[in-house]
Amino acid sequence: AQTVTQSQPEMSVQEAETVTLSCTYDTSESDYYLFWYKQPPSRQMILVIRQEAYKQQNATENRFSVNFQKAAKSFSLKISDSQLGDAAMYFCAYLTNTGNQFYFGTGTSLTVIP
Amino acid sequence: NAGVMQNPRHLVRRRGQEARLRCSPMKGHSHVYWYRQLPEEGLKFMVYLQKENIIDESGMPKERFSAEFPKEGPSILRIQQVVRGDSAAYFCASSPPNEYEQYFGPGTRLTVT
Numbered sequence: 678a679q680t681v682t683q684s685q686p687e688m689s690v691q692e693a694e695t696v697t698l699s700c701t702y703d704t705s706e707s708d709y710y711l712f713w714y715k716q717p718p719s720r721q722m723i724l725v726i727r728q729e730a731y732k733q734q735n736a737t738e739n740r741f742s743v744n745f746q747k748a749a750k751s752f753s754l755k756i757s758d759s760q761l762g763d764a765a766m767y768f769c770a771y772l773t774n775t776g777n778q779f780y781f782g783t784g785t786s787l788t789v790i791p
Numbered sequence: 792n793a794g795v796m797q798n799p800r801h802l803v804r805r806r807g808q809e810a811r812l813r814c815s816p817m818k819g820h821s822h823v824y825w826y827r828q829l830p831e832e833g834l835k836f837m838v839y840l841q842k843e844n845i846i847d848e849s850g851m852p853k854e855r856f857s858a859e860f861p862k863e864g865p866s867i868l869r870i871q872q873v874v875r876g877d878s879a880a881y882f883c884a885s886s887p888p889n890e891y892e893q894y895f896g897p898g899t900r901l902t903v904t
Contacts, residue, residue, distance in 0.1 A: 720897070720900070722834075722895040727892070768834070772893075776893075777847050778836035779824075779826070779836060779884075781834045784833055
């Protein structure tokens with residue numbers, strides 16, 4: 678079965694600085710999808726960024742970018758120019774190539790310091 | 792196009808009662824997924840349904856839990872004889888046919904007292 682590991686339970690960053698959240702995964706599939714979700718105190722799951730494994734180019738969405746290393750099975754999230762509204766739990770997630778189910782990491786709690 | 796809707800948002804049940812959680816997928820979405828999030832954990836897959844069919848229930852507990860997605864109406868996750876360990880947030884997601892991305896609802900927070 679696929680597993681997703683987030684080794685940083687908590688991280689903090691100064692406002693306007695850059696922070697990187699780590700994620701590694703284990704799979705025997707060659708085709709799959711990777712996601713970062715943000716979960717604020719409201720508990721709504723908000724999609725931050727996604728990456729298709731067959732694409733070599735790293736995904737970017739405004740201040741959010743990923744470093745996808747397929748051979749190393751690593752998928753880190755970089756948040757640039759951190760804002761107070763970025764404070765939340767961040768979950769890394771793996772989706773099978775059949776799209777049937779997500780596998781989530783245990784999350785990283787991000788604090789943004791004013 | 793309204794997003795995935797879940798109700799109730801909060802549900803309190805006493806031990807031994809039944810809990811019914813409802814999920815209305817986005818318009819045009821025929822695939823529904825249920826996930827459970829225990830405190831301090833990530834979401835865990837429970838079941839994947841299409842209209843009138845259970846496709847994958849590998850994450851569902853063997854007893855007391857059931858799910859359905861009828862031809863008409865919302866998907867229902869039913870938990871019979873709830874216990875304190877069932878207290879969690881339950882999320883529903885939906886996707887259209889032939890697309891991989893799942894769209895999450897706001898979740899139902901179940902508290903068993």
